[in-house]
Amino acid sequence: MNPPAPLAQLTPVEQKFVLHWGEMGTRWGINRTEAQIHALLMLSPKPLHAEQIQETLGVARSNVSNSLRELQNWGVVKMVHLPGDRRDHFESLKNVWDMFRIVLHERKKREMDPTLALLRECTQEAERSGNGGYTEKRLRELQNFFETMSGWYDQAHALPQETLGKVAQMGDKALKILGLRA
Amino acid sequence: MNPPAPLAQLTPVEQKFVLHWGEMGTRWGINRTEAQIHALLMLSPKPLHAEQIQETLGVARSNVSNSLRELQNWGVVKMVHLPGDRRDHFESLKNVWDMFRIVLHERKKREMDPTLALLRECTQEAERSGNGGYTEKRLRELQNFFETMSGWYDQAHALPQETLGKVAQMGDKALKILGLRA
DNA sequence: GATATGTTTCTGTAAGAACAGAAATTAACG
DNA sequence: CGTTAATTTCTGTTCTTACAGAAACATATC
Incomplete structure (x- = not known):
């Protein structure tokens, strides 16, 4: 199956928010991808791994990786591990x-x-x-x-x-x- | 005579400040030229006209004009007229x-x-x-x-x-x- | 230690913003 | 009005940054 359209896995409201947050990010000194990832993680009840983020947003893998690192540097995103899963997962600060x-x-x-x-x-x-x-x-x-x-x-x-x-x-x-x- | 080197008319301290303010401007959502002009006007005891600014900073005339308009939109720079001089002069808010x-x-x-x-x-x-x-x-x-x-x-x-x-x-x-x- | 899985670094491209210089417009004064 | 001075708008170039895709690197599991 072909890669899904970007954001297709989200509800309309979620799409709207992720897109907007990405735009605003540029005004806050954060680039678009970083802000979109952050938005996505804020709305996600569960931590996500890089591939999920990549698929959902339709951006390059390297971009996801770099953006996650930067978000962790900021301290607004934390890495967590889920039992029985080797992959790094990421969650946003909630407060x-x-x-x-x-x-x-x-x-x-x-x-x-x-x-x-x-x-x-x-x-x-x-x-x-x-x-x-x-x-x-x-x-x-x-x-x-x-x-x-x-x-x-x-x-x-x-x-x-x-x-x-x-x-x-x-x-x-x-x-x-x-x-x-x- | 050739155009003077940019900023040559300023003291070292003034140069340093203007340059820095210009750099920081980019982090504040203001572009470099706008911020440099603003810095220059803040340090100037007298209102300046566009040509003086152009010469001092060594940027294009159009750039000065656009930047001044933007600074006026922000409200941090005001246009004033000096008696006996047709040209628009500009001064920064001081407070x-x-x-x-x-x-x-x-x-x-x-x-x-x-x-x-x-x-x-x-x-x-x-x-x-x-x-x-x-x-x-x-x-x-x-x-x-x-x-x-x-x-x-x-x-x-x-x-x-x-x-x-x-x-x-x-x-x-x-x-x-x-x-x-x- | 081989393989599979995940992550980072590197390199080239594309998109956007800032800028210079020229052309066009406006206003002032005779 | 015509001329000069001043300002703005327009056009193309340059510079920066974001980004994709590939290659290199790590790590875990068998």
Whole structure:
């Protein structure tokens, strides 16, 4: 029998979700295949092995393999073994908040930390060479901002996951309590 | 005289910053040229016109024009006119927090809103067709998460910018007050 | 250790985004 | 209006990244 059409094994709703997640992945710094695999695993009640993923999505085997490795690096996918089956199986983290924390952490590492490091260098050098008072001022402001954000994030990240959920659920009640809102 | 080498008109520190900001831009969903122009304008005490930008960065005129339009769409760059000069001049927003708010808003629009809309569709369809109890469950969890995040964001965004700054500065004091931390 | 099964690395191709340069358009001023 | 200056749109090229398919490599089971 010929290879089945991609996604044909899924319900329409599942197809829709997998396709969309794949598209959004590109906006989240994840490539399409990786995001599709992740979507598929999120919807799967059971861990899947690479061949199942390959067939369902209709992508190359190597692509599946590389994408799975990358998803494991991110920490959103885990490898598991089923009794009586030699093959590696893969399952997604199920808790959405946990996944979010991981993604946030990864993005901070990619999108903020390098800039913060650079700003520290720049303000230091600007100070030494002393030229460009305006530039130095602006760089210092930027650095302050990134330092604040970074510190804020670190504290949030150190919290147990439920605490963050609670804060989010509290909504603007939290602000009233803090005295920042009428 | 030949066109000057790119960035030659800038101090070493400024060059370093512009180059880095351009690189990071690609990780933030902004292309390199756009981010470089933005960096340049942030460091410039005076508004610049397109030709100055072109010369300084050594990129094509059309590229400057398109990038400036895009930056204006984002809202992080404004067009201004200097008395006695026909040319359009451009300046960056100076307040880092304001810029951050804009970027955050734009990213939510690109990275969350479409997914939230899709999840609403999916859970609705899954409910109607009734198939796939597990899939429906997972989609519903995802939707709940995105709804919570979205609502949380909307409230934060409605606040005056200083309030957010205050919360950030408070750090974990805030959590103690909220009774979420020993 | 031979074979079957599963995984990774390598190489070329294809698709997409960014960009330069030219052409076309718009606006300003005489 | 005609001319000049400024900006945008268009077209083709280059660069990057994702990806398929093949080849090489590992691992387990007999």
